[in-house]
Amino acid sequence: MNAPVSELTGADWRGHALGTRTVAYAERDAILYALAVGARADELDLVHEDRLQVLPTFALTLAQWAPDALGSAGAFDVTTAVHGAQRLTVRRPLPRSGELTMSARVSEVWDKGAAAVYEVEVESEFFVATWSLFAPGRGGFGGERGPSVPRPSGTAPDHRVTVPTHAEQAALYRLLGDRHAMHIDPAAARAAGMPRPFLHGLCTLAATTLPLARTLGAHPADLETLEARFSAPVFPGDRLIAECRTDGPRALTFTAADAERGSAALSGGRVAFRTAD
Incomplete structure (x- = not known):
């Protein structure tokens, strides 16, 4: 209880x-x-x-x-x-x-x-x-620190994949339930320390899976596992470049960074899709 x-x-x-x-x-x-x-x-x-x-x-x-x-x-x-x-x-x-x-x-x-x-x-x-x-402000209670941030791989990527976003994307995505004002209202975004409304992290992550599926010749609805850390905000209209390394028959590890600013948006990523029966 x-x-x-x-x-x-x-x-x-x-x-x-x-x-x-x-x-x-x-x-x-x-x-x-x-x-x-x-x-x-x-x-x-x-x-x-x-x-x-x-x-x-x-x-x-x-x-x-x-x-x-x-x-x-x-x-x-x-x-x-x-x-x-x-x-x-x-x-x-x-x-x-x-x-x-x-x-x-x-x-x-x-x-x-x-x-x-x-x-x-x-x-x-x-x-x-x-x-x-x-x-x-909620730490310091004497508990375990937990897993550390994974270190980036030193090997060259097997694929570089473009992940586009568009200017209306946050406005559309908020209709699915996450209606925090910082994703649509410039004043609310500035109050949160952002220069303008930014894309929901889960929208960025899901948007990344679509071109990654195409790269692997998989259907995006065949997703089996997905994970990533959110490293920096993405603004609607940004273009990301995902650097991917093969991690199985239909699996990749990946990071994604803004193509213009170079700032990492997603890190420690891994995605896997079902293999053909």
Whole structure:
């Protein structure tokens, strides 16, 4: 049984249940999502209900309630915490429409000294997703530091892949549920320390999987696993270059950086797609 939320500090949040929720969606939601993360109008199996295959990363929009619930419970200051990393393991394809029942918990809390990292795990019959949330001012409780940032590989990339974004992308993506004003309102973005509205990290990550799938000759709906750290903001209209190294028959490790500024947007990335039966 969970202790009263008001009594939880530091590592006490580990194992804290965030509840169960059933979320309904329709085909139009899955299609809007595909368009928001960069699917082309001629990719009919992503944007036409007649032959629709739902992108597995769409699940992350349906599960967004869980990290939001942890912030609302008082684990950290929601105005300063940031989304540090994301993992997704696909168990089976998402249906075109219907209802998903998910349960969520705090699977781990790491002590980084000046900050804590909370890992929120959301589980359903279709996927397991884990948010890593970096919370300044919540560390120093004597816990383990947890895994370190992976070092970049010194080997030359096997592929360099362009990841385009477009000016309206954040405005579209926010309709899927993450309506934080900093992604649409210039004043809110400046208040958050950004020069202008920036793209949702999960949108950047999902947008990156599409050209990576094409590079591997895989279908993006055949995604099996995905993970990456969010290293710097991406602004709508930016063009990223993903440097990729082969990590299996249909798997890549990758980083992605802004083509103009050179700043790393995604690091420690890995993606894998189902192999042909």
